[in-house]
Amino acid sequence: MSVIWTGLVTFAWICGLLTGRAEAVAAAALDGAAEAVTLCLSMLGALMLWNGVMELLRAAGLAAGLSRMFQPLLRRLFPEAGRDAETLSALTANVTANLLGLGNAATPFGIRAAERMSRTCHGAASDELCRLVVLNTASIQLFPATVASLRSAAGCRTPLDILPAVWVTSAASVAVGLCAEYLLSRTGDRAL
Numbered sequence: 456m457s458v459i460w461t462g463l464v465t466f467a468w469i470c471g472l473l474t475g476r477a478e479a480v481a482a483a484a485l486d487g488a489a490e491a492v493t494l495c496l497s498m499l500g501a502l503m504l505w506n507g508v509m510e511l512l513r514a515a516g517l518a519a520g521l522s523r524m525f526q527p528l529l530r531r532l533f534p535e536a537g538r539d540a541e542t543l544s545a546l547t548a549n550v551t552a553n554l555l556g557l558g559n560a561a562t563p564f565g566i567r568a569a570e571r572m573s574r575t576c577h578g579a580a581s582d583e584l585c586r587l588v589v590l591n592t593a594s595i596q597l598f599p600a601t602v603a604s605l606r607s608a609a610g611c612r613t614p615l616d617i618l619p620a621v622w623v624t625s626a627a628s629v630a631v632g633l634c635a636e637y638l639l640s641r642t643g644d645r646a647l
Contacts (some may be wrong), residue, residue, distance in 0.1 A: 501558060502601065509552060509560050513635035522547035522553075533583050535575070542571040546587070551611045553594035556601055564590045582640040588593075593628035596621055 464484075471480030513519070525547050530537035537543050545568035552561035565587065572584045580588075596602075599621045606614035 494605075494608055497603075498604055502604065506560050508554060508559065509557055521551045525550050532586060533572075534579070535583055536568070536572050536587075539571065542568055545571065549591060550594070552589065554597045556603070558594075558598035559599055561591070561594070562566045583634070585640065586633070586636050589632040590629065593625070593632040595625045595629050 467480055467484075469478070471477040512521075520543070526537075526543060529543060529546050529550065533543075533546060536546060545564045549561045549564035549568055552558075552564060567586060569587055572581065572587065576584060577580070600616070602617065602621070603614040606617070
Protein backbone atom coordinates (compact mmCIF):
# COMPACT_ATOMS: atom_id res chain seq x y z
CA MET A 456 0.00 0.00 0.00
CA SER A 457 2.85 2.37 0.78
CA VAL A 458 4.22 1.80 -2.72
CA ILE A 459 0.88 2.86 -4.24
CA TRP A 460 0.67 6.03 -2.12
CA THR A 461 4.31 6.89 -2.82
CA GLY A 462 3.68 6.42 -6.53
CA LEU A 463 0.58 8.64 -6.46
CA VAL A 464 2.38 11.42 -4.59
CA THR A 465 5.39 11.20 -6.88
CA PHE A 466 3.14 11.29 -9.95
CA ALA A 467 1.31 14.35 -8.58
CA TRP A 468 4.59 16.17 -7.97
CA ILE A 469 5.91 15.31 -11.44
CA CYS A 470 2.69 16.52 -13.07
CA GLY A 471 2.84 19.69 -10.99
CA LEU A 472 6.43 20.35 -12.03
CA LEU A 473 5.74 19.63 -15.71
CA THR A 474 2.69 21.90 -15.81
CA GLY A 475 4.29 24.66 -13.76
CA ARG A 476 1.85 24.21 -10.87
CA ALA A 477 4.21 22.83 -8.23
CA GLU A 478 3.08 25.54 -5.78
CA ALA A 479 -0.57 24.47 -6.20
CA VAL A 480 0.41 20.84 -5.57
CA ALA A 481 2.29 21.83 -2.41
CA ALA A 482 -0.63 23.96 -1.18
CA ALA A 483 -3.10 21.12 -1.87
CA ALA A 484 -0.88 18.66 0.01
CA LEU A 485 -0.70 20.94 3.05
CA ASP A 486 -4.45 21.65 2.97
CA GLY A 487 -5.20 17.95 2.66
CA ALA A 488 -2.94 17.13 5.60
CA ALA A 489 -4.63 19.79 7.75
CA GLU A 490 -8.09 18.50 6.83
CA ALA A 491 -7.01 14.93 7.59
CA VAL A 492 -5.85 15.91 11.09
CA THR A 493 -9.11 17.79 11.73
CA LEU A 494 -11.17 14.82 10.54
CA CYS A 495 -9.16 12.37 12.66
CA LEU A 496 -9.60 14.46 15.80
CA SER A 497 -13.35 14.83 15.31
CA MET A 498 -13.68 11.10 14.54
CA LEU A 499 -11.63 10.23 17.61
CA GLY A 500 -14.08 12.02 19.88
CA ALA A 501 -17.09 10.30 18.34
CA LEU A 502 -15.46 6.86 18.40
CA MET A 503 -14.46 7.32 22.02
CA LEU A 504 -18.04 8.28 22.86
CA TRP A 505 -19.56 5.19 21.22
CA ASN A 506 -16.91 2.85 22.58
CA GLY A 507 -17.73 4.30 26.00
CA VAL A 508 -21.42 3.66 25.37
CA MET A 509 -20.57 0.06 24.47
CA GLU A 510 -18.57 -0.28 27.68
CA LEU A 511 -21.49 1.14 29.70
CA LEU A 512 -23.85 -1.32 28.01
CA ARG A 513 -21.48 -4.11 28.96
CA ALA A 514 -21.12 -2.91 32.58
CA ALA A 515 -24.90 -2.53 32.97
CA GLY A 516 -25.50 -6.02 31.62
CA LEU A 517 -27.40 -4.82 28.56
CA ALA A 518 -24.73 -6.11 26.18
CA ALA A 519 -25.04 -9.54 27.81
CA GLY A 520 -28.81 -9.35 27.32
CA LEU A 521 -28.34 -8.54 23.63
CA SER A 522 -25.84 -11.38 23.40
CA ARG A 523 -28.31 -13.85 24.93
CA MET A 524 -30.90 -12.68 22.43
CA PHE A 525 -28.60 -13.52 19.48
CA GLN A 526 -27.18 -16.79 20.80
CA PRO A 527 -29.95 -19.04 19.40
CA LEU A 528 -29.47 -17.57 15.93
CA LEU A 529 -25.67 -17.76 16.16
CA ARG A 530 -25.84 -21.37 17.34
CA ARG A 531 -27.76 -22.19 14.15
CA LEU A 532 -25.33 -20.27 11.94
CA PHE A 533 -22.25 -21.61 13.74
CA PRO A 534 -23.09 -25.10 15.09
CA GLU A 535 -19.45 -26.06 15.73
CA ALA A 536 -18.49 -22.75 17.33
CA GLY A 537 -21.74 -22.73 19.32
CA ARG A 538 -20.47 -25.70 21.32
CA ASP A 539 -17.63 -23.62 22.78
CA ALA A 540 -18.89 -21.01 25.26
CA GLU A 541 -15.89 -18.69 24.84
CA THR A 542 -16.14 -18.69 21.03
CA LEU A 543 -19.89 -18.10 21.19
CA SER A 544 -19.32 -15.24 23.62
CA ALA A 545 -16.83 -13.60 21.24
CA LEU A 546 -19.23 -14.10 18.32
CA THR A 547 -22.16 -12.51 20.15
CA ALA A 548 -20.04 -9.57 21.31
CA ASN A 549 -18.87 -9.09 17.72
CA VAL A 550 -22.42 -9.13 16.35
CA THR A 551 -23.66 -6.78 19.08
CA ALA A 552 -20.90 -4.23 18.43
CA ASN A 553 -21.50 -4.45 14.68
CA LEU A 554 -25.24 -3.86 15.19
CA LEU A 555 -24.37 -0.64 17.00
CA GLY A 556 -22.06 0.37 14.15
CA LEU A 557 -18.94 0.08 16.28
CA GLY A 558 -16.66 -1.74 13.87
CA ASN A 559 -13.58 -0.76 15.88
CA ALA A 560 -15.03 -2.31 19.01
CA ALA A 561 -16.24 -5.38 17.08
CA THR A 562 -12.89 -6.18 15.50
CA PRO A 563 -11.13 -7.61 18.61
CA PHE A 564 -14.11 -9.88 19.31
CA GLY A 565 -14.17 -11.06 15.69
CA ILE A 566 -10.44 -11.76 15.78
CA ARG A 567 -10.81 -13.72 19.02
CA ALA A 568 -13.67 -15.77 17.57
CA ALA A 569 -11.73 -16.40 14.35
CA GLU A 570 -8.63 -17.51 16.28
CA ARG A 571 -10.68 -19.94 18.33
CA MET A 572 -12.52 -21.25 15.27
CA SER A 573 -9.30 -21.68 13.26
CA ARG A 574 -7.86 -24.13 15.81
CA THR A 575 -9.74 -26.96 14.13
CA CYS A 576 -9.21 -25.85 10.52
CA HIS A 577 -5.74 -27.35 9.96
CA GLY A 578 -4.55 -24.73 7.47
CA ALA A 579 -7.76 -24.20 5.48
CA ALA A 580 -10.67 -21.95 6.37
CA SER A 581 -13.76 -23.84 7.48
CA ASP A 582 -17.24 -22.95 6.26
CA GLU A 583 -18.01 -21.41 9.66
CA LEU A 584 -14.88 -19.27 9.54
CA CYS A 585 -15.84 -18.04 6.06
CA ARG A 586 -19.34 -17.33 7.38
CA LEU A 587 -17.83 -15.27 10.22
CA VAL A 588 -15.85 -13.22 7.71
CA VAL A 589 -19.02 -12.59 5.69
CA LEU A 590 -21.01 -11.56 8.78
CA ASN A 591 -18.20 -9.34 10.02
CA THR A 592 -17.66 -7.70 6.64
CA ALA A 593 -21.32 -7.18 5.71
CA SER A 594 -22.78 -6.66 9.15
CA ILE A 595 -26.29 -5.43 9.79
CA GLN A 596 -26.14 -2.05 11.46
CA LEU A 597 -29.06 -0.72 13.45
CA PHE A 598 -27.18 2.42 14.43
CA PRO A 599 -24.22 3.31 12.17
CA ALA A 600 -22.22 5.25 14.75
CA THR A 601 -19.01 5.47 12.72
CA VAL A 602 -20.76 6.67 9.55
CA ALA A 603 -22.81 9.17 11.55
CA SER A 604 -19.57 10.46 13.10
CA LEU A 605 -17.98 10.86 9.68
CA ARG A 606 -21.02 12.71 8.35
CA SER A 607 -21.09 14.96 11.39
CA ALA A 608 -17.37 15.71 11.10
CA ALA A 609 -17.90 16.62 7.44
CA GLY A 610 -20.50 19.21 8.46
CA CYS A 611 -23.75 17.31 7.95
CA ARG A 612 -26.56 18.73 10.10
CA THR A 613 -28.60 15.50 10.03
CA PRO A 614 -26.05 12.68 10.13
CA LEU A 615 -28.65 10.01 10.92
CA ASP A 616 -31.02 10.68 8.02
CA ILE A 617 -29.41 7.71 6.25
CA LEU A 618 -30.81 5.15 8.72
CA PRO A 619 -33.45 3.56 6.42
CA ALA A 620 -30.93 3.20 3.60
CA VAL A 621 -28.36 1.71 5.99
CA TRP A 622 -30.88 -0.81 7.34
CA VAL A 623 -31.96 -1.96 3.87
CA THR A 624 -28.49 -2.14 2.35
CA SER A 625 -26.84 -3.81 5.33
CA ALA A 626 -29.61 -6.44 5.57
CA ALA A 627 -29.36 -7.05 1.82
CA SER A 628 -25.57 -7.34 1.92
CA VAL A 629 -25.72 -9.88 4.77
CA ALA A 630 -28.39 -11.91 2.97
CA VAL A 631 -26.46 -11.93 -0.31
CA GLY A 632 -23.20 -12.70 1.48
CA LEU A 633 -24.68 -15.62 3.42
CA CYS A 634 -26.32 -17.00 0.27
CA ALA A 635 -23.03 -16.73 -1.64
CA GLU A 636 -21.16 -18.41 1.22
CA TYR A 637 -23.72 -21.21 1.31
CA LEU A 638 -23.56 -21.79 -2.46
CA LEU A 639 -19.77 -21.65 -2.57
CA SER A 640 -19.45 -24.01 0.38
CA ARG A 641 -21.64 -26.54 -1.46
CA THR A 642 -19.74 -26.29 -4.74
CA GLY A 643 -16.22 -26.00 -3.30
CA ASP A 644 -13.52 -28.63 -3.71
CA ARG A 645 -13.66 -30.86 -0.61
CA ALA A 646 -10.36 -32.58 -1.45
CA LEU A 647 -8.38 -29.76 0.17
